[in-house]
Amino acid sequence: MAVSAVNPTTSSSPRPRKRKAHRKSKAGCRNCKLRRIKCDEALPTCVKCLEFAVSCNYNPKIPDLQPLEPHIRIKRTGTELIQSPILSKQDCITMISSSLRDDHPSPGLYLNFGVDELARVHRFQTRTVLYMGPNSSIHEYEKEVLRLACSHSFLMHIVLGVTASHDRHLQEHVTRAPFTAESYHLSRGIQLFHDKLSNPVISRDRDALWVASILLGIASFSSIATGVVEEAWPLASEDLAWLRLSEGKRVVFQLTNPARLDSAWRSSVKAYVSAVSLLVRDCHGETPFDHLCEEPGPDWPTSNPYQEMVPKLAHLLNLDYGESTFLPFLSFIMHMDRHFGDAVEQRDPWAMLMLAYWFAKVCRSRWWIARRAILSGLAICVYIERNFPHDERLQAACILPKAVLEPAMEADGLKYS
Numbered sequence: 001m002a003v004s005a006v007n008p009t010t011s012s013s014p015r016p017r018k019r020k021a022h023r024k025s026k027a028g029c030r031n032c033k034l035r036r037i038k039c040d041e042a043l044p045t046c047v048k049c050l051e052f053a054v055s056c057n058y059n060p061k062i063p064d065l066q067p068l069e070p071h072i073r074i075k076r077t078g079t080e081l082i083q084s085p086i087l088s089k090q091d092c093i094t095m096i097s098s099s100l101r102d103d104h105p106s107p108g109l110y111l112n113f114g115v116d117e118l119a120r121v122h123r124f125q126t127r128t129v130l131y132m133g134p135n136s137s138i139h140e141y142e143k144e145v146l147r148l149a150c151s152h153s154f155l156m157h158i159v160l161g162v163t164a165s166h167d168r169h170l171q172e173h174v175t176r177a178p179f180t181a182e183s184y185h186l187s188r189g190i191q192l193f194h195d196k197l198s199n200p201v202i203s204r205d206r207d208a209l210w211v212a213s214i215l216l217g218i219a220s221f222s223s224i225a226t227g228v229v230e231e232a233w234p235l236a237s238e239d240l241a242w243l244r245l246s247e248g249k250r251v252v253f254q255l256t257n258p259a260r261l262d263s264a265w266r267s268s269v270k271a272y273v274s275a276v277s278l279l280v281r282d283c284h285g286e287t288p289f290d291h292l293c294e295e296p297g298p299d300w301p302t303s304n305p306y307q308e309m310v311p312k313l314a315h316l317l318n319l320d321y322g323e324s325t326f327l328p329f330l331s332f333i334m335h336m337d338r339h340f341g342d343a344v345e346q347r348d349p350w351a352m353l354m355l356a357y358w359f360a361k362v363c364r365s366r367w368w369i370a371r372r373a374i375l376s377g378l379a380i381c382v383y384i385e386r387n388f389p390h391d392e393r394l395q396a397a398c399i400l401p402k403a404v405l406e407p408a409m410e411a412d413g414l415k416y417s
Contacts, residue, residue, distance in 0.1 A: 224372045
């Protein structure tokens with residue numbers, strides 16, 4: 001039987017495919033070559049080494065696969081860390097837990113960072129951080145807050161507590177007592193925060209302490225567990241810690257100097273200082289408070305608690321509240337004169353009414369401002385109507401803030417009683 005020759009060029013057998021050659025990275029670090037992965041060649045350290053928690057060794061003097069020092073394990077921005085396509089949830093948890101443990105080496109003191117905490121951190125980075133300040137500063141907060149929190153336990157607790165408070169607000173449970181996680185993280189964060197301030201402030205803590213004071217201010221101002229005007233200050237008793245925010249911030253500012261050259265917050269602080277300077281105006285215009293601007297006596301400013309604040313409010317009453325004017329409006333409460341604050345705490349009717357006018361301007365503001373502005377603003381008006389019924393000037397001055405605050409109350413589902 002004849003056997004025909006087979007032409008190899010016409011065989012039906014598939015030809016072996018050659019793998020397409022790719023350009024090898026000659027500039028990559030030795031760690032990536034050793035691990036047989038493609039180095040991204042980022043400088044001064046590649047992302048692959050950072051995520052693997054080893055020192056990147058472009059430099060031949062650095063040993064292969066040397067673990068990172070604890071204080072440089074978390075160098076990425078918050079967004080990069082929690083949205084990394086390479087890092088798994090467990091990777092993130094491990095890296096953050098390790099970094100926080102380095103901040104608090106004593107057993108039992110460090111934060112038990114797990115899946116719930118990671119989810120809350122994600123909500124902070126994608127939602128809560130956006131309401132911390134004006135749009136011009138949001139990029140700074142997005143970039144720095146979570147990075148600092150990953151290496152400072154007190155700040156991580158405060159971040160988790162404020163985010164839990166925001167969760168409660170969005171879930172319409174704001175009139176209830178704070179959730180367990182919210183109370184725990186805020187109380188623990190405040191304790192650790194005070195511990196830091198009670199000792200000489202070290203350089204690596206300064207930026208974290210400053211932003212922690214901002215977040216604690218948000219937590220304090222948003223803490224109003226009622227949806228009823230009759231249960232709001234001054235009709236009801238309340239801890240007025242939110243009213244003293246400026247005093248606490250002033251102390252932290254002096255200790256941390258966030259305006260220094262190497263501060264992460266230098267540009268946002270400069271913007272705030274500029275906004276405060278805009279409020280330094282002579283008392284002008286026709287406002288219900290013009291008569292309070294008298295010539296200072298020999299013991300000024302204690303003789304006239306309104307002297308400094310009336311010009312600031314007069315300037316704000318000529319502005320529309322919005323994103324571009326957020327800082328000037330915020331600085332009114334954050335840069336409050338101490339004697340004016342004393343008058344408000346003592347339920348001085350004119351001092352409270354000035355605050356009610358400010359509340360009326362900001363009642364459509366951020367989640368942590370609006371509810372207190374509406375409820376306490378209307379409560380001030382009711383208090384004055386009940387306790388000073390024969391003072392025509394006071395009664396007439398209550399009309400304007402009520403006309404603004406009552407529609408806001410109805411829109412937010414709040415009520416008088």
